[in-house]
Amino acid sequence: MSTILSVSNIHCGACAARVTRAIQNVEPSAVPQVDVATGRVTLDKAGDTGAILAALDKAGYPASLAQ
Ligand SMILES: [Cu+2]
Secondary structure: OOEEEEEOOOOOHHHHHHHHHHHHHHOOOOOOEEEOOOOEEEEOOOOOHHHHHHHHHHOOOOEEEOO
C-alpha cells in the first residue's frame, strides 16, 4: 500500500532531490516518486509518516497526507 503526500515548495529537480533526501534520512529504504508538477510524493511504503512530515517541514517543504 502506498502513501501519497502533498508537498509544498517543490519547483524543480533540485527540490525533488532534496525532498527525496529528507525522506530517505528518515526511511533509508524508501524510494519516493516525486511529481514536480503537482507536488505529490508517492511513497512505496508507509513507514513513519509523522517523522517524514516533520523532516520535510524542517527541510523547507511543508507537507500533509494527501490520502
Ligand atoms: Cu527547486
